Amino acid sequence: MRNLFTIYVEGFADVAFIKQYIHYLWKVDVGENNILSLDGWTNMKGTTWQQRMRTNTANDVINIVIIDADKNIDARRADILNWKRQNGLKFELFLLPNDKDAGALEDLLENIINPNNKPIFDCWEDYEKALVKLDIPGRTPPPLTTPAKKTKIYGYLEALLLETKSQKELIKEANRNYENVQHWNLDAEYLKPLKEFLVKTINEE
Numbered sequence: 001m002r003n004l005f006t007i008y009v010e011g012f013a014d015v016a017f018i019k020q021y022i023h024y025l026w027k028v029d030v031g032e033n034n035i036l037s038l039d040g041w042t043n044m045k046g047t048t049w050q051q052r053m054r055t056n057t058a059n060d061v062i063n064i065v066i067i068d069a070d071k072n073i074d075a076r077r078a079d080i081l082n083w084k085r086q087n088g089l090k091f092e093l094f095l096l097p098n099d100k101d102a103g104a105l106e107d108l109l110e111n112i113i114n115p116n117n118k119p120i121f122d123c124w125e126d127y128e129k130a131l132v133k134l135d136i137p138g139r140t141p142p143p144l145t146t147p148a149k150k151t152k153i154y155g156y157l158e159a160l161l162l163e164t165k166s167q168k169e170l171i172k173e174a175n176r177n178y179e180n181v182q183h184w185n186l187d188a189e190y191l192k193p194l195k196e197f198l199v200k201t202i203n204e205e
Contacts, residue, residue, distance in 0.1 A: 005062040005202045006052070007035045008044060008091075013173035014105055018066060020178040024186045025195065026203070041067040045083060053089050063091035064201050068104035092201045098193045106149035111190040113156065114183055120159050124152055157183065 009015055015037050019030045038044050044065065053063045069076050073095055080093060097108035110121065131144050147155075154171055160183055161167040169175050178184045
């Protein structure tokens with residue numbers, strides 16, 4: 001695996017996942033400067049990150065951008081590639097969850113849980129359906145807000161982990177253990193597009 005690369009992601013949750021997934025694939029620890037949090041993808045358009053990308057390119061360091069597709073993957077891709085072209089930047093781009101569908105890191109995570117734990121998500125879906133049907137007197141509008149996908153992943157881990165303080169710390173995005181096979185399946189078919197992208201961009205082969 002090449003050492004000369006920088007991966008730009010949106011937040012610390014992405015840093016933790018990508019770092020551990022690379023470790024899983026190649027059994028190497030990724031350096032702190034290899035994966036950087038933008039603290040929101042729009043910050044990438046700032047002059048500081050642009051200059052870092054140019055410096056990397058000048059020093060044969062590969063720039064890799066892995067961010068959420070969000071609601072419209074085509075619009076997100078077009079926006080980023082247009083910005084890349086207008087500023088003469090060089091980087092490889094992958095849009096989570098799978099570089100073809102709308103969504104985010106949480107959608108990827110939902111698709112790589114240990115299959116044995118699917119009943120937890122089945123219960124969650126029943127909860128969301130029941131929530132939509134509730135009519136709270138005096139509330140306008142009537143439909144209640146469905147919890148965010150981040151909350152769903154949080155609830156998934158909270159159900160699996162013990163109630164000790166140390167165990168609860170593992171629920172937090174920066175502390176999650178994605179190589180825990182009881183919780184996650186890093187060999188899931190859903191990860192194939194990301195794996196192929198990483199092999200192409202940072203693997204020496």
